Amino acid sequence: MSGNTFGKLFCVTSFGESHGAAIGCVVDGCPPGLTLSEADIQPELDRRKPGTSKYVTQRKEADQVEILSGVFEGKTTGTPIALLIRNTDQRSYDYEKIKQVFRPNHADYAYVQKYGVRDHRGGGRSSARETAVRVAAGAIARKFLHERLGIEIRGCVEQIGEIHCERKDWSAVNSNPFFCADPAKVPALEEMIDTLRSDGDSVGALLYVEARNVPPGLGEPVFDRLDADLAHALMSINAVKGVEIGDGMAVAKMKGTAHRDEMTPQGFLGNHSGGIAGGITTGQTVYARYAIKPTSSITTPGKSIDETGAATDMRTTGRHDPCVGLRATPIGEAMMALVLMDHFLRQRAQNADVNPATPKIPGELP
Amino acid sequence: MSGNTFGKLFCVTSFGESHGAAIGCVVDGCPPGLTLSEADIQPELDRRKPGTSKYVTQRKEADQVEILSGVFEGKTTGTPIALLIRNTDQRSYDYEKIKQVFRPNHADYAYVQKYGVRDHRGGGRSSARETAVRVAAGAIARKFLHERLGIEIRGCVEQIGEIHCERKDWSAVNSNPFFCADPAKVPALEEMIDTLRSDGDSVGALLYVEARNVPPGLGEPVFDRLDADLAHALMSINAVKGVEIGDGMAVAKMKGTAHRDEMTPQGFLGNHSGGIAGGITTGQTVYARYAIKPTSSITTPGKSIDETGAATDMRTTGRHDPCVGLRATPIGEAMMALVLMDHFLRQRAQNADVNPATPKIPGELP
């Protein structure tokens, strides 16, 4: 109820603070019989982890995951899978100086008003460090979805500041620090981040995520529409302030004749709705975008208040990302996996026996 | 689990089909002692109901709500409040002709793939008629939030097709059929809808909703951030495909120096984050936007398939809104109320004793 559990049938309960002993989670609801070891999870953590290039925070965390339970002789048993990641490179003294002041646009002030206390070390629970846990849990969901249903999930950056990146070459995504599928834009991105860092500034980002080969029928009709659950999932990532499914915000200006995705026995003729109709998947590719605000932790001083409520000037030091969006692609992929996994289990709970008379049509024309 | 309940502490369980006997809901978790009668709910339903102008569907529904339980001698008792709205103007024969075919971009095909069966009359459960229930439940939340905390919730249209509407005059919102706060734009909106209807087309819309006087501290830190729950709530409204909190999608291009909302003892200097930091309210106005796709039910024929999977041409008749966004402002307000109400109860469950040392600062400069 305190909002640290995600999912209703595939439930991820997350714990841990940025500078505490550890972060981790319990994954409850994973079907038995899935081959699973740390080696299935670690690569995803490595994609997200800090310190891998000069464009991201220089905190060095191994992000080494340990499976504590739920796996026996290399297979899941159907019991809870606990994942543990010890924190190793805390430098909490970096935060001593901000102990009594609130960083603007951070959770600091809101936490104090809510809880009376806060763990000021690196943002405590509000730190994006928590998202490592989601990536780890998402890796399990992803493996199941891929092995059992053939679902492929992938994401990339679409915009950073004024630079727009196309989805030209998926094979390039994991070979640059921006998750950019448009290799020609990489030098410009590098230059932008360098400039921002020297300017003491930061920038936002727009990310894209998709799932292919999703079967039709996932999602629930009213409150738990698949798109609503995706919006919840993506907006719950630190710093995300906007979520689009399919054409997203652009639909406000569109006409029905242009937007509707017509159907033929050979496949759908368009996918403006992001693979979801009435909250339920259609068999088309499910896709979404999410916008991440610029990091608030910048070295340019800003006005703030301290714990007594008095005015102060605030300059955030410590080790930060000039663009938190840079590391958020694996997080969006993980959230997509968690949402689909949850709805797959919900679907078979209620509708395992359903065998519709109407044949499935392809997601798109051949 | 089938997704018909919204909220964790203030729970709304919705039921009913567009052309069934009735729609309604059970509101569980309302605190006792709130003065409540049908007269508190009916005005909100009347704002949303169909047939009130020539610009919306001509279905005539009284949308008369009956409180079946949970209220005694004019006050809530703390027990479940059941609300019932009988359907009265079904014309199911309008739908006989679409019984065997799937309307493009409707839930029809997805429902059949999910459930094997569907109630084809007016979309059954997938119809926006269900949202009347949310407006009714939202009216209860809204009354509590207003009386107990002074929270004011209001919304308006911001864009329909190419026409942008400013937030110039809130008093005008309820006196035109578009919930438009920019009265000078009303004639152009009227003309646009008339043209669309004669063209057999439809259009999308962008809506705005805000809550003022929200206390700081509402929202949970990780998955159930207030913005994530708002995104879930707004994206769960029929036809919504994008949600923005604060600056929304625009943050992708912004710099940290421009975006961060600096703080002074006299108040916040900006509200780019929509009144939410780290998922928790700051005491600023909470605001969001949501984009609604153009109605798929249009009279211009489109390609589709029938129940056997064969190709067909489809022309939707029946009574439809040329812009479903026209009636969606009260729904967004209701969802905002439900989210805030739920988080207010969650906040006092965990933190009722909290008395932070730091004084609250105003939401904005005087």
Add this chain to the structure above:
Amino acid sequence: MSGNTFGKLFCVTSFGESHGAAIGCVVDGCPPGLTLSEADIQPELDRRKPGTSKYVTQRKEADQVEILSGVFEGKTTGTPIALLIRNTDQRSYDYEKIKQVFRPNHADYAYVQKYGVRDHRGGGRSSARETAVRVAAGAIARKFLHERLGIEIRGCVEQIGEIHCERKDWSAVNSNPFFCADPAKVPALEEMIDTLRSDGDSVGALLYVEARNVPPGLGEPVFDRLDADLAHALMSINAVKGVEIGDGMAVAKMKGTAHRDEMTPQGFLGNHSGGIAGGITTGQTVYARYAIKPTSSITTPGKSIDETGAATDMRTTGRHDPCVGLRATPIGEAMMALVLMDHFLRQRAQNADVNPATPKIPGELP
């Protein structure tokens, strides 16, 4: 969260007060394709309803159920099934005299301490009238379990006061007002109730319920053991103060050699554990007992306090059952059905693919 919803995948959300407009519920999570009409539910309601013999309360309620949603052309659609039962024979003036006083061992005083207010008419929400709703919802679960899995659920009285009833003749259960499977005891039971009524007293009861043909594998290993959920379900029935699974309380005195249910390929050699091992069904008959306290509403005066806290003498009039256990057999059956239904859906959500190498053994020796 206010405890008016039962079940996690087959969810029953109950509403209504004894003397309000109506009682009812929303059943969410019923699989599509089940043939269902009021005629499937009404007979179960009729078994429980008041006024059917002189041994129970003389309130005359038709308990006529209306299905408001979720059923189309005679079959469930997978959407929420709302059930409505109008109250028709309220005599609220009977309760005017108890408006200012608290009936001993009733919920009256506890409600006022909890909510500040109470609906004093017939106990409001605390009345056993609410259990009609459970019987109605249970009828749906029962039909599904029977048609889909062949599960048979039945119950009977085992003890009323000092009279013990054997399970001799199941066919007799529905032909006497006590749900007694031991027809020879019926005259003694009749006499006991007559005497109690003239003495202004009441008596408790012990009821038995069983489910046959339950497949192995239902139930979850830790908190949501099938026996734990059954205990929750049965203890949630008004006036129940004890629940036993299998041998129940008697196990405290038993030895392991006597209690353990040995297994052979031909079947289990005993069923001391009530068909549940480690919280999970074994394929044996699941059975339980629940003890119901004597009605507190008796005409013999008792000491109590009024709303100001002052001492008063209290004599309950109105129309009451001298033994609330008399009508509780169908309620226990309904709760058994709801628990099994919920766990059947949970089982197939997680384990739909499981195909164990070990063959199932019969529940008992042939």
Add this chain to the structure above:
Amino acid sequence: MSGNTFGKLFCVTSFGESHGAAIGCVVDGCPPGLTLSEADIQPELDRRKPGTSKYVTQRKEADQVEILSGVFEGKTTGTPIALLIRNTDQRSYDYEKIKQVFRPNHADYAYVQKYGVRDHRGGGRSSARETAVRVAAGAIARKFLHERLGIEIRGCVEQIGEIHCERKDWSAVNSNPFFCADPAKVPALEEMIDTLRSDGDSVGALLYVEARNVPPGLGEPVFDRLDADLAHALMSINAVKGVEIGDGMAVAKMKGTAHRDEMTPQGFLGNHSGGIAGGITTGQTVYARYAIKPTSSITTPGKSIDETGAATDMRTTGRHDPCVGLRATPIGEAMMALVLMDHFLRQRAQNADVNPATPKIPGELP
């Protein structure tokens, strides 16, 4: 949904197998500001831990708990508290011989039917070892309830086999290995356990648990009655087969004039209902009993089957308790604490403002 989370507002998510790397849990929903360290939890774990006397299993586990998160500078922060207990004395080779056979009345066969696989080492997830986690989580709830509300929770053994123990001397409970408050019975208990062990047999037990100083108003009226949630909690303890609230099963034979707890301004005149009326606490002592079946793991051979379904004879070796009830007193206390904590938070979520006009009366006469 897989039943490894207990509580709705104070949520304990448990993980771990008997012979895996670790057991532990995440406690979500603990209010901030509670002073907490391992030293508050360890003593409760020590009361339950194995190997402390010759009457219980000789497995030597330090049961050393580590707090991984949610505590900062000695106080809870309102974020999830993760607790970790490493397993140290696994002797999994003890279980090699039972790898292919099912122990009668154990979860073995049911697990295989449910999951297809099982962790045979020490029962895996079905082992009572999991209850250490509950005791740890319960210690947090207990501390909060004591400090904030003055609630005192305690338990003791009431019956083992034919030996009945009175509640004569609470101070003796922690100074014998049976949690017996009747010191004169201790030698007989010792002798009984010695005999059972040499006979290769085991015995059941009846335990008692109570909470004093519970405020009125905790519990919800219908499904989540406090007694129903207690029944769920206690029945979810390994091997429990019966639960009684107040007079429990005995109410079946009682009359209303004897059972009802009359009220006076000076206090209640009796407490037959266990401090709960209509599912809600009255301010009286809340008390319950739970019966634990004899250990199924005994050295006397019994009939069983193997993984192929063939008949076999089974003799359980390994290290086991001849009476699992001996260590179950702290578990019952923990479950009582978890239930009360959850309902305290639920109560203040909905009713924090309630200020009833009727004064509270004492739980009992002075």
